[in-house]
Amino acid sequence: MPGGLSRRAWLAAASGTAATGLVMTRWDALKATPQEASPAAADPTKTPGRFVSEVGTRAPGEQPRRLVRTLALSSSSRTPLQDLNGTITPSDLHFERHHAGVPDIAARDHELLVHGMVERPRVFRMADLKRFPQTSRICFIECSGNGGGAYNRNRMPTAITPQQLDGLLSTSEWAGVMLSTVLREVGVRPGATWILAEGSDAAVMSRSIPLDKAMGDAMLAYVQNGEAIRPEQGYPVRLLLPGWEGNAQVKWLRRIEVTDRPTMTRDETSRYTDPLKDGTARQFSFVMDAKSIITFPSYPYVLPERGWWEIEGLAWSGRGRITRVEVSTDGGRSWTDAAMQPPILSKSTVRFRHLWNWNGREAVILSRATDETGYVQPTVHQLWEARGDRTSYHQNHQRAWKVSADGTVTFGLGDLL
Amino acid sequence: MRWIRRRVGAAPIVAVTGAAFSACTPEPPAQSAAGPGPDVAELPAHAPEHFGFGMPASEDRVARWDIDVKPDGEGLPPGSGSVAEGRFLYETYCLQCHGPTGTEGPNDRLAGTGEWEQWPAGRTVGGYWPYATTLFDYTRKAMPQTTPGTLTDDQVYAVVGYVLSLSGIVPADAVMDSASLAAVEMPARGRFVPDDRTGGPRVR
Numbered sequence: 001m002p003g004g005l006s007r008r009a010w011l012a013a014a015s016g017t018a019a020t021g022l023v024m025t026r027w028d029a030l031k032a033t034p035q036e037a038s039p040a041a042a043d044p045t046k047t048p049g050r051f052v053s054e055v056g057t058r059a060p061g062e063q064p065r066r067l068v069r070t071l072a073l074s075s076s077s078r079t080p081l082q083d084l085n086g087t088i089t090p091s092d093l094h095f096e097r098h099h100a101g102v103p104d105i106a107a108r109d110h111e112l113l114v115h116g117m118v119e120r121p122r123v124f125r126m127a128d129l130k131r132f133p134q135t136s137r138i139c140f141i142e143c144s145g146n147g148g149g150a151y152n153r154n155r156m157p158t159a160i161t162p163q164q165l166d167g168l169l170s171t172s173e174w175a176g177v178m179l180s181t182v183l184r185e186v187g188v189r190p191g192a193t194w195i196l197a198e199g200s201d202a203a204v205m206s207r208s209i210p211l212d213k214a215m216g217d218a219m220l221a222y223v224q225n226g227e228a229i230r231p232e233q234g235y236p237v238r239l240l241l242p243g244w245e246g247n248a249q250v251k252w253l254r255r256i257e258v259t260d261r262p263t264m265t266r267d268e269t270s271r272y273t274d275p276l277k278d279g280t281a282r283q284f285s286f287v288m289d290a291k292s293i294i295t296f297p298s299y300p301y302v303l304p305e306r307g308w309w310e311i312e313g314l315a316w317s318g319r320g321r322i323t324r325v326e327v328s329t330d331g332g333r334s335w336t337d338a339a340m341q342p343p344i345l346s347k348s349t350v351r352f353r354h355l356w357n358w359n360g361r362e363a364v365i366l367s368r369a370t371d372e373t374g375y376v377q378p379t380v381h382q383l384w385e386a387r388g389d390r391t392s393y394h395q396n397h398q399r400a401w402k403v404s405a406d407g408t409v410t411f412g413l414g415d416l417l
Numbered sequence: 418m419r420w421i422r423r424r425v426g427a428a429p430i431v432a433v434t435g436a437a438f439s440a441c442t443p444e445p446p447a448q449s450a451a452g453p454g455p456d457v458a459e460l461p462a463h464a465p466e467h468f469g470f471g472m473p474a475s476e477d478r479v480a481r482w483d484i485d486v487k488p489d490g491e492g493l494p495p496g497s498g499s500v501a502e503g504r505f506l507y508e509t510y511c512l513q514c515h516g517p518t519g520t521e522g523p524n525d526r527l528a529g530t531g532e533w534e535q536w537p538a539g540r541t542v543g544g545y546w547p548y549a550t551t552l553f554d555y556t557r558k559a560m561p562q563t564t565p566g567t568l569t570d571d572q573v574y575a576v577v578g579y580v581l582s583l584s585g586i587v588p589a590d591a592v593m594d595s596a597s598l599a600a601v602e603m604p605a606r607g608r609f610v611p612d613d614r615t616g617g618p619r620v621r
Contacts (some may be wrong), residue, residue: 128470383620
């Protein structure tokens with residue numbers, strides 16, 4: 001530990017973010033120096049421990065936090081990707097994106113109306129929805145605006161964490177009823193091609209969804225990681241569209257109208273459309289293409305010494321399973337297959353690892369994911385070429401980190417341009 | 418997929434074309450790997466055709482909840498409002514977030530045309546929104562931000578007319594109602610194209 005600084009202090013100094021909660025990590029704990037030992041560590045075998053409790057809490061030294069940028073009705077908070085492990089996001093750390101705040105809804109009062117081009121328009125209470133056969137799946141939800149902070153060639157960040165850049169990504173085990181089961185109950189009429197999903201928030205958030213997705217793997221989810229879905233994620237029931245952009249997965253769902261055309265709501269016209277360099281804008285760009293990001297080492301971590309370090313991160317695709325993750329430690333000149341840690345699930349995040357013997361010299365590390373369609377996570381140059389350099393949404397290009405000789409880590413994409 | 422074979426009234430799935438959307442009935446986007454597959458749960462073989470859960474939705478219930486407006490004007494309510502009335506409403510309810518001329522913010526810029534070259538910053542009503550009906554739908558549901566859903570239909574027509582006039586899309590003496598609003602041709606209407614990303618090796 002250079003200069004006698006404690007590991008925590010060093011990280012804090014390096015990041016300038018001592019109070020953000022970013023500095024205490026799993027890795028930090030492993031490397032904790034004796035002067036950081038808490039009184040509780042004296043000798044726990046000589047003092048009886050605490051009693052049982054009704055609700056557990058995290059260890060005092062493990063306090064990951066969402067990142068709240070601005071307090072506003074239409075705002076977001078981001079998942080601390082660099083502080084988490086495995087693939088499941090603890091429910092209280094699932095990212096948020098609300099367009100008019102989080103509504104307080106009592107499940108017993110909540111009703112879902114399903115109507116439009118159906119034989120039998122019906123109203124379902126939560127108790128009704130829960131009587132249908134239940135199913136579950138693990139999948140990610142990602143805001144399609146995630147990662148846009150690393151797309152502008154004139155403003156490429158350096159001091160940015162995985163949370164700040166890509167924290168609008170979370171993974172949960174969801175359970176509920178297949179939307180197809182509910183649509184079968186009401187009887188979809190011939191000629192129907194879309195549905196409109198409408199939320200019960202103060203923005204009445206609404207999106208049009210093609211009927212084949214609705215009859216495919218779409219779910220009405222009321223369970224998140226073993227308990228009722230959180231208010232921030234759409235309590236008491238949300239639309240779950242595995243692999244599709246988060247905005248379309250309408251929370252606090254109160255109405256589904258089966259239609260023969262899209263409604264052209266605000267959030268599928270003026271927002272969540274992707275301007276292209278030819279003067280057009282891509283609309284209904286639902287699917288999240290394959291993407292990955294290294295979460296360690298990343299800013300604001302510091303590598304205190306050369307030697308063996310395990311690079312790790314997350315990879316995911318909205319089109320199916322991730323089949324390959326490659327890591328480069330030389331700025332993209334050569335690539336090596338990373339190990340993918342089970343489970344490897346369709347439309348879910350997979351954790352990858354690559355054992356790296358850092359020689360102590362400056363290195364730029366990257367990852368790139370390939371999915372089962374053969375799609376390879378592109379470079380930012382490829383996206384600029386395909387869409388122009390001022391598009392927005394779906395910016396899934398490769399991310400890079402620069403490990404400097406002093407062990408500090410910064411976002412490194414700008415160094416490759 | 419057992420139940421998929423049995424499903425009632427399933428719509429035919431139409432492949433997307435490369436052309437821009439036709440007026441009001443764009444086809445669903447292509448869906449590589451998004452349709453039914455191994456991830457889709459099956460109902461048990463002995464599941465009934467109908468469970469009978471829930472309760473029938475009355476016409477009145479549907480009418481009260483079915484508040485969205487379609488791009489051809491379907492769903493627009495009776496009533497009307499003038500641009501002049503809309504200006505008063507705008508200055509009362511909207512100005513503090515959107516600025517005196519709809520360009521100053523601090524929230525979304527509303528006014529402006531020919532701003533396509535400034536995207537993504539210039540997602541103004543005049544420069545980017547493809548349908549005027551969307552502005553009515555969104556304003557009626559979600560605005561004003563701190564008291565959403567409180568404007569009357571006449572007031573929504575009026576303020577929508579004023580916002581459109583800020584971009585020069587309707588004249589200052591316009592009166593908006595279901596017919597005149599549905600007839601508005603937005604400058605950005607022809608700009609939108611279907612998603613052509615399909616997975617596979619090509620980057621789009």
